[in-house]
Amino acid sequence: MRFDYPPERRYRPTHEWLTADEPRRVGVTDFAQDELGDVVFVELPDPGDPLTAGDAFGVVESIKAVSDLYAPVDGEVATINESLFDRPELVNDDPYGEGWMIEVRVDAAGELLSADEYREQVE
């Protein structure tokens, strides 16, 4: 087992996680940050922007690749993690903690995977 997937969170096949409890946060998985390599830039929406499950809400850029971030829920952006603008490396160092990306107000969750289902998909 190379990577860690907190069991209480839910996952998108495109490697985003969503916390179960408030504040409902969204970020990318340990697997995703490892695949990306060193993250150098994160583009996030503005608070108040609407979210549609499965639509891109931001961009994460590493020295290897530029990838869209996909919303796990229908809803709205509550706040964003502005510290990623100065310290994008937080995504690599602490993907489930300080590397979170947005906090969301959830209208409806999209179809999400459990930690085990996600692990099965990526490993």
Next chain:
Amino acid sequence: MSDDDRGYTFDQARWADDDGYVSLLSEAAPGRAEPGDALPDDLTRDELALPDPAEPTVVRHYTRLSALNYGVDAGPYPLGSCTMKYNPAFLEDVAALPEAAVHPDRPDESVQGVLEIQHRLQRALARIGGMDAVTLQPPAGAAGEFTGIEVTKAYHRANGEGETRSEVLVPSSAHGTNFATAAMAGYEVVELPPGDDGRVDIDALAAAVGPETAALMLTNPNTVGLFERDVVEAAELVHDAGGLLYYDGANLNALLGRARPGDMGFDVMHYNVHKTFATPHGGGGPGAGPVGVVSDLAEFLPTPHVRETDDGYERYGPERSVGKVHGFTGNWLVLLKAYAYVARLGDEGLRDTSATAVLNANYLAEQIGLDVPYGPFHHEFAATAGDRDAADLARAMLDHGVHPPTTKWPEFVHEAMLTEPTEAESRRDLDALAAAFDAAAAADDETVANAPERTAARRIDQVGAAREPRLSWQALGDENAGTGD
């Protein structure tokens, strides 16, 4: 600069000032003002510490810098998908002819020679691509793509389908510019996954194509040098649905004189004259990316366009032109080089070019020890670095005196090393490249992790450069760079 750097300079003013000699320049051109006299005192400043080194110091500085650089004039440069081929020196002579230096605003009747060459190039490119009309105006390959897709859009609009045809299909292995082009032109991009054989998956294409399809953008041979065998079937699928077929000319050098996009069913294409016809890569400077179209699309080409009349040649605006994508008829001196290349090589020479490009790629793929999935190839191949990091192996190749290939792309080849030797390399150079591949692959992990050790610049801190970019000379030596100052 310290006083130690000061030496003899060949500055006119100093001769006159220091020794009272009349400068040679002044003698030759009586009445010419010294530079200092031209500006009033209140507009000149003495406090600027402008460097004033001796001429030999400057010449040695730049000569040393040029020797630190590596280019295709120094050795093989096998960047896959980029086609870094050698530019023959005679092209520079042609572009430097005084007759070529004409102002584009001169009336048509006074620049008939220039217009004739442009018209000949239009015809030559049309013949090479199997197209009916060609515009020379776009100033780069990506600009050509954008122009071609704008022409596509204008065509659908003219047919009353501008709104409904909202999607452009792009294989995931395509150059990034294809996705960007379609998005810039306002289309929704639909990405097609590759089939198991590295080619377009015809079933996936059939599933994706429909009444929303504006175009399919395709490169053939594709990014791992494989000919898209199902291209005719793909064309039928797209045409039956009312869409158009766009050909990305990035790999046209593999087909020169042997197969033509027009004959495969393509409706629009761009030519990368720097990849196919050996003009310099633009690098942000002047380039050219002509666009060819079938007759149904000719009326939408950019304005002005060159045509032949009973009296000679003239520039005119096609009837339903998409407008301008660049000034006049494009970057003329680059186009002149492309024409000179085509004219010098002729049909036979162009056929030799594609044959040699393909032979060189396959020879090199056979010589190297790394695994090379797929094949046989056209002009390029993607080796895999296996469980090594492709970028690290590439750095290790630098220590063996060659430029490494493109790395980690396309993504469907694991740790790809995308290699295109081009037709310019001799067997000796190909063997040197193969030896560099093998030496890098055989190196131990520590050597690879520390490479390169023999280059002017050692391992570059890519992460640091991206996270804390220092974008001006003022940031040099400034420890606070990157904080927004």
